[in-house]
Amino acid sequence: MNHSHNSTPPVILTIAGFDPSGGAGIIADLKTFASHNCYGVAGITALTTQNSQGVTAVEPVQAALLKGSVNALLTDGQIKAVKVGMLGSRANAEVVREFLEANATLPCVLDPVWRSSTGVELTDAAT
Numbered sequence: 001m002n003h004s005h006n007s008t009p010p011v012i013l014t015i016a017g018f019d020p021s022g023g024a025g026i027i028a029d030l031k032t033f034a035s036h037n038c039y040g041v042a043g044i045t046a047l048t049t050q051n052s053q054g055v056t057a058v059e060p061v062q063a064a065l066l067k068g069s070v071n072a073l074l075t076d077g078q079i080k081a082v083k084v085g086m087l088g089s090r091a092n093a094e095v096v097r098e099f100l101e102a103n104a105t106l107p108c109v110l111d112p113v114w115r116s117s118t119g120v121e122l123t124d125a126a127t
Contacts, residue, residue: 016085017046043070046088060088
């Protein structure tokens with residue numbers, strides 16, 4: 001007997017930086033979520049220029065944009081867990097703190113990345 005299964009995969013939110021090489025950050029998180037049959041959504045904290053050899057620039061996104069992105073995703077009402085990575089700035093750290101306090105029942109993995117594996121600082125001095 002063949003049983004079809006029409007369940008929706010759990011939605012996991014990652015809040016992290018964007019590594020265009022896919023080795024870390026948002027892209028790596030989304031690949032990991034997919035490998036565990038989860039659907040990933042993302043709030044981007046910073047854009048980077050980097051490749052497999054290292055990071056050459058980091059530009060935090062505006063905190064209002066991060067807050068708007070995360071709140072828009074939250075209104076869908078499907079997020080089951082959160083993973084937090086690189087924050088990029090003190091203002092973004094505050095947005096994430098407020099989000100986590102307001103959604104304290106969501107399971108959360110905190111993995112704030114302060115510098116790249118090659119030693120490049122990934123947050124501003126105030127963070």
